[in-house]
């Protein structure tokens with residue numbers, strides 16, 4: 001009897017360990033709940049091939065599109081806004097609001113770590129730049145004159161994003 005226990009207990013342990021491993025391996029990779037999000041790193045030449053000239057100018061050269069120039073500004077359907085460079089989900093339509101600025105505006109990113117913030121001191125202003133957390137592409141800026149519940153206004157370039165309906 002003792003002998004059976006000696007065999008059975010380690011065997012049970014191994015089986016449960018194996019199941020735990022399989023469960024974790026099966027879990028789809030989500031950027032939102034990942035502590036260390038995936039990173040996309042490309043050379044300038046690779047980005048140039050992948051992006052349109054407008055997307056490249058904004059995402060990789062920190063440009064700004066003309067106000068009211070992006071069709072994404074007028075989108076009010078349910079869906080998700082993704083990074084045009086790496087398809088990282090950035091904003092939900094649930095947090096989109098009409099800021100009147102001519103740029104797609106949101107009061108919060110879709111997940112805390114979907115974007116990263118960086119101090120931007122260009123053009124004699126101190127602003128907070130918003131970058132994609134996966135490919136470090138420039139998306140826009142965040143200001144503290146947004147609506148409730150966050151009071152933030154993520155002022156984004158529509159060219160830097162794509163939209164997919166829910």
Ligand SMILES: [Zn+2]
Pocket residue numbers: 083084085086087088132133134135136137
């Ligand atoms: Zn990206």
